[in-house]
Amino acid sequence: MSKLERNLEAGNTHSGARSDSILDDLVGYALKRAHVHLNKSLASKLAEYDLRPSQFTAMLIIDENPGLMQADIGVQLLIEPPQVVTLVNRLEKLGLAMRVRCKPDKRSYGIFLSKQGEQTLRQLRLEVRALDAAGTARLSESERTELLRLLKKVYRD
Amino acid sequence: MSKLERNLEAGNTHSGARSDSILDDLVGYALKRAHVHLNKSLASKLAEYDLRPSQFTAMLIIDENPGLMQADIGVQLLIEPPQVVTLVNRLEKLGLAMRVRCKPDKRSYGIFLSKQGEQTLRQLRLEVRALDAAGTARLSESERTELLRLLKKVYRD
DNA sequence: TGATAATGTTACCAAGTATAACTATTTTGG
DNA sequence: CCAAAATAGTTATACTTGGTAACATTATCA
Numbered sequence: 365m366s367k368l369e370r371n372l373e374a375g376n377t378h379s380g381a382r383s384d385s386i387l388d389d390l391v392g393y394a395l396k397r398a399h400v401h402l403n404k405s406l407a408s409k410l411a412e413y414d415l416r417p418s419q420f421t422a423m424l425i426i427d428e429n430p431g432l433m434q435a436d437i438g439v440q441l442l443i444e445p446p447q448v449v450t451l452v453n454r455l456e457k458l459g460l461a462m463r464v465r466c467k468p469d470k471r472s473y474g475i476f477l478s479k480q481g482e483q484t485l486r487q488l489r490l491e492v493r494a495l496d497a498a499g500t501a502r503l504s505e506s507e508r509t510e511l512l513r514l515l516k517k518v519y520r521d
Numbered sequence: 522m523s524k525l526e527r528n529l530e531a532g533n534t535h536s537g538a539r540s541d542s543i544l545d546d547l548v549g550y551a552l553k554r555a556h557v558h559l560n561k562s563l564a565s566k567l568a569e570y571d572l573r574p575s576q577f578t579a580m581l582i583i584d585e586n587p588g589l590m591q592a593d594i595g596v597q598l599l600i601e602p603p604q605v606v607t608l609v610n611r612l613e614k615l616g617l618a619m620r621v622r623c624k625p626d627k628r629s630y631g632i633f634l635s636k637q638g639e640q641t642l643r644q645l646r647l648e649v650r651a652l653d654a655a656g657t658a659r660l661s662e663s664e665r666t667e668l669l670r671l672l673k674k675v676y677r678d
Numbered sequence: 679t680g681a682t683a684a685t686g687t688t689a690c691c692a693a694g695t696a697t698a699a700c701t702a703t704t705t706t707g708g
Numbered sequence: 709c710c711a712a713a714a715t716a717g718t719t720a721t722a723c724t725t726g727g728t729a730a731c732a733t734t735a736t737c738a
Contacts, residue, residue: 385585386646387578390653391665392559394672399556400599401676402549416724421544428542435685442557444727449687471685471734489543496547502674508548511675514668515551517659519558573693592716601696606718628703628716683736692727698720705714 391518402499409491413484414458418443420492422451423477423485426461431474433467460484548675559656566648570641571615575600577649579608580634580642583618588631590624617641 387393403417410420418441425440426432434448441448452475455461460481463473477485500508544550560574567577575598582597583589591605598605609632612618617638620630634642657665 385581386650387581388673389669390649391657391669391672392556392563392653393578394669394676395552395556395559397676398672399549399552402552406549418725421550424542424544433685443725445686446688446728447726450725469685469735471732473686492547493543496549500548500675502677503671507671507674510667511671512546512548512551514660514664514671515548515555516545517664518657518668519551519554520659575694590716600694602717603697603719604695607694626704626716628701630717679738681736681738683734685734686732688729688731690727690729692725694723694725696721696723698722700719701717703715703717706712708709708711 402496405495405499406492409495410488413488415488419451419454420488422455423460423481423488426455426475426477427482427485430476431464431466433472434475435472437475455481559653562652562656563649566652567645570645572645576608576611577645579612580617580638580645583612583632583634584639584642587633588621588623590629591632592629594632612638 406417410417415423421441422437425437429436434452435445437451438445438448441451443451452461452463456463459478461475461477464476466474500511503511563574563577567574572580578598579594582594586593591609592602594608595602595605598608600608609618609620613620616635618632618634621633623631657668660668
C-alpha cells in the first residue's frame with residue numbers, strides 16, 4: 365500500500381509537527397536558514413542606501429584594498445567579471461566609488477572609494493555590525509565566537 | 522590626504538593579504554561563504570537528477586507530510602505561492618510527485634510523491650548526506666554537532 | 679613580429695523571488 | 709439564504725542575481 369493510498373484512506377492530510385527530518389542533520393540546510401535569517405535585516409538596512417549586500421561587501425573590499433582591479437573584486441566576492449562591471453557601475457553612479465586609470469597596465473582600472481563612499485561606509489560599518497549582533501542575539505558571546513570559528517573552518521581553503 | 526592620493530603616490534595597488542576586516546567578525550558573511558561552499562557540490566549532484574536544491578527540499582517535505590497542500594510547502598520553504606506552482610509543476614513533469622484532488626476543499630490539492638519519487642528520494646538522501654559530510658569534513662564530529670546546534674539557535678523562532 | 683593571454687565590456691540567457699490580477703471555491707455575516 | 713470577503717491555486721510580469729559567449733583593447737612571450 366502506497367503512502368498516497370494510506371493517506372487517502374486515513375484522511376491523513378498534513379501532520380502539523382514534522383518528524384525528525386534529514387534536514388535537521390544537514391549543515392547545508394541549517395546554513396541556508398540561518399543566512400536567510402540574517403540577510404533579511406541586512407538587505408533592509410542597505411536598501412535605505414540603495415545598496416545590495418554584495419555592493420556593501422565590495423565597498424569594504426575596496427576600502428581595505430584601495431586601487432585594486434575589478435578582477436580582484438571578482439575573486440574576493442566569488443563572482444564573474446561581468447557582475448563586477450555592473451557592481452562598480454552602480455557604485456560609481458551612486459558616487460561612492462570610482463575607476464581611475466592609474467596603472468601601468470592600461471586595460472585595467474584602480475578602483476577607489478570616493479570621499480562620500482568612505483563616509484557612507486563608516487556609517488554602514490556600525491549599522492551592519494549592530495544588525496549582525498542583533499541577528500545572533502540568542503547566542504552568548506562565546507557561542508558567537510565559536511560559531512564564527514566553525515564557519516570559517518568549513519569554508520576556508 | 523585621501524586614500525586615493527596616498528595609494529597613487531605609493532603605487533600601492535592591491536595589498537595581497539587582507540588586513541583584519543569587519544567581514545571576519547560578521548556571522549552573516551561567514552554564513553554566506555559557508556553556504557556557498559556546501560551548496561556548490563549539492564547543486565552539482567542534484568543537477569544529475571535535473572533537480573534544484575529547493576526541489577529536493579520540497580521532495581523531503583512532501584515525503585514527510587504526504588498529502589500536504591501547496592501552501593504548506595510554501596510556508597516551510599519560505600517561498601511565495603507562485604514559486605510553489607512552478608516547483609510542483611517541475612516535480613510532476615519529472616514524474617516524481619503529483620497533485621491529487623483528495624480534499625473536502627476542492628480548491629486545493631494533496632501533494633504526494635510518486636513511487637519513482639520515493640525511490641529517487643531514497644537514493645538522494647544517501648548522496649546528499651554524504652555530500653554534506655564531505656563539505657564539513659574539516660570539522661570533528663563534535664564540532665559538526667555543535668555547529669548544527671548553534672545554527673539552529675540562530676534561525677529558530 | 680605574431681600568437682596567445684588577460685582586462686574589461688556588451689549582449690544574452692537561466693533561475694530565484696516578488697507582486698498584481700485572475701479563477702474557482704469556501705467561509706462569513708447580515 | 710445570499711452577497712461579500714477570504715482562500716488556494718494560477719498566470720503574467722518584472723526585477724535581481726548568477727552565468728556564458730563574444731568582443732575590443734592592451735600585455736606578454738616565443
